C-alpha cells in the first residue's frame with residue numbers, strides 16, 4: 668500500500684461537565700491523598716459522567732464536533748468504528764446507537780475492543796477500509812465511561828481513570844502531502860489478567876456472587892502494567908518511526924496515551940523527543956482509555972499545537988495487552 672491513503676479531516680471531543688479532584692476521594696472514605704496521586708501518576712483531576720451521560724452520548728458530542736470541523740454530514744459517513752471498554756450494553760454495539768443518534772443512514776457501525784489502544788486500532792481499521800475502496804469517509808471514536816466499571820473501593824485503580832470521548836473523521840487522501848504515514852499494532856493476550864474484569868461476560872456471567880466479590884470491576888496489577896507499558900510504548904515508537912523512515916527529531920509533537928505522566932516521560936525519552944514537544948493532559952482527565960488520544964489531539968489542534976504541516980507521533984498501550992502507534996502528517 669502506498670501511503671497516505673487517508674487523512675484526518677476533523678476532530679472533536681465530548682467531556683462530562685462534572686470534575687472530580689484528587690481531594691474528592693476522601694469523601695468516599697478512600698485512604699489516599701492528592702500528593703500520592705500526583706507524585707505517582709501526574710493526575711490532578713478527572714471528569715466523571717452524570718447518571719444520564721452515557722458512552723454513546725459522549726461519543727455523539729465528540730462526533731458532531733468532528734463532523735463540523737471536517738464539514739462532513741451524517742449522510743456522508745460510510746463507517747462508524749467505536750472503540751470502548753464500557754459499552755452502554757452488551758448487545759448490540761454502542762456504535763449502532765451512535766449511528767442512529769447521528770442519523771448516519773449509510774454507515775456500517777461496529778464496536779472494537781482493544782482497551783486503551785482502541786483509537787490507534789480503529790484508525791488503522793478505517794485506513795484499511797478506505798484503502799480497500801469500501802469506504803470514503805470514516806468516523807473513528809474512542810468513548811469511555813470508566814467510572815461505571817472501576818471499583819470505587821480500590822484506591823490503587825479508581826484514582827487513575829476518568830470519562831470522556833474523542834472523535835476523528837478520516838477521509839480518503841486527495842493529495843500526498845498529508846495523512847497517515849505509518850501504523851503499527853501488536854498484542855499479547857498471555858498477559859490479559861494483569862488488567863481485566865474477571866466476571867460479567869459469557870464465561871462468568873453476572874450473578875449475585877460476582878457482584879458480591881466485586882469481580883465485575885477492573886482489576887489491575889499496577890507495577891506490572893507500568894513496566895509493560897513503558898517497554899511496549901518505546902518499541903511502538905521505534906516501529907512507527909522506522910516505517911515512516913523518520914526519527915524522533917522529525918516529530919513536531921508526540922501525543923501518547925494519557926495513563927501516567929511517568930510512562931509518558933519514559934516514552935518521550937526513549938523516542939528522543941523533548942517534553943516540550945509532548946502533549947500532556949493526564950493531569951486534567953486521568954486515563955480515559957481509548958478516548959485519551961483523540962481528546963488530546965482535539966485539544967492540541969484547538970491550541971494550535973497541531974496545524975497544517977505538523978508531523979505527529981501517536982502511541983498507545985492498554986489492557987490485553989494491546990499496543991500500537993501511528994505517524995500522521997496534518
Ligand SMILES: CC(C)(COP(=O)(O)OP(=O)(O)OC[C@H]1O[C@@H](n2cnc3c(N)ncnc32)[C@H](O)[C@@H]1OP(=O)(O)O)[C@@H](O)C(=O)NCCC(=O)NCCS
Nearest residue numbers: 699700703707783822823826889890892893926927984985
Ligand atoms: C498504579 C500505580 C500509580 C501505583 O504506583 P506504584 O509506585 O507502582 O505503587 P505500588 O502499586 O507499588 O504501591 C505502593 C504503595 O502505595 C499504596 N497505594 C496504592 N494506591 C494508592 C493510593 N491511591 N493512595 C495511596 N496509596 C496507594 C499501595 O497500597 C502500596 O502500599 P504498600 O507499600 O503499603 O503495600 C502505578 O503502578 C501505575 O501507574 N501503573 C500503571 C497503571 C496504568 O497506567 N494502567 C493503565 C494502563 S493503560
